[in-house]
Amino acid sequence: MPHAEGTVAARLQAALEQAAAEDADAPGTAEQPTVAALCRRVGISRNTLYRYYPEALQAIRQLRDRPDSNPPDQPTIERLRTELSSANTLARQLVALLDHYVAAYQETRDLLAQRDRELAEERRSRGSMPTKLRR
DSSP: OHHHHHHHHHHHHHHHHHHHHHHHHSTTTSOOOOHHHHHHHHTOOHHHHHHHOHHHHHHHHHHHHSOOSSOOOHHHHHHHHHHHHHHHHHHHHHHHHHHHHHHHHHHHHHHHHHHHHHHHHHHHHHTOOOOOOOO
16 A cells, blocks of 8 residues: 555645645735645545654644744734733723622622521520421
8 A cells, every 4th residue: 555655645745835835925814724624635534644644744833833924014013002902901900890799799798697697696585486387
């Protein structure tokens, strides 16, 4: 079966080269290469790729990790900074709200426990017993 493996290896190599070429033609716009897409293109299962062609996985990682040759422009950076600042503000408000609810829960729990103690003390002082229901 060496012939079949060479064929798969050649198809894998061609598919990886095509993915690299697509990324080079339009960096940042092409889809990230995935194992599933590569396997579909070559016509093999992912198990086969993981088991017999680990070098193809490394090539996919290199394609994904390659730095983008076109860094984002200044307006995009400023927009992202503004969005991040807004998200940080919302996160701080959410934390403050959560703190408020936790404090209210604890206070309510303490008040209910105090009420239960007071009711139990009142029952003891009156000597009242629960009434049995007759059937």
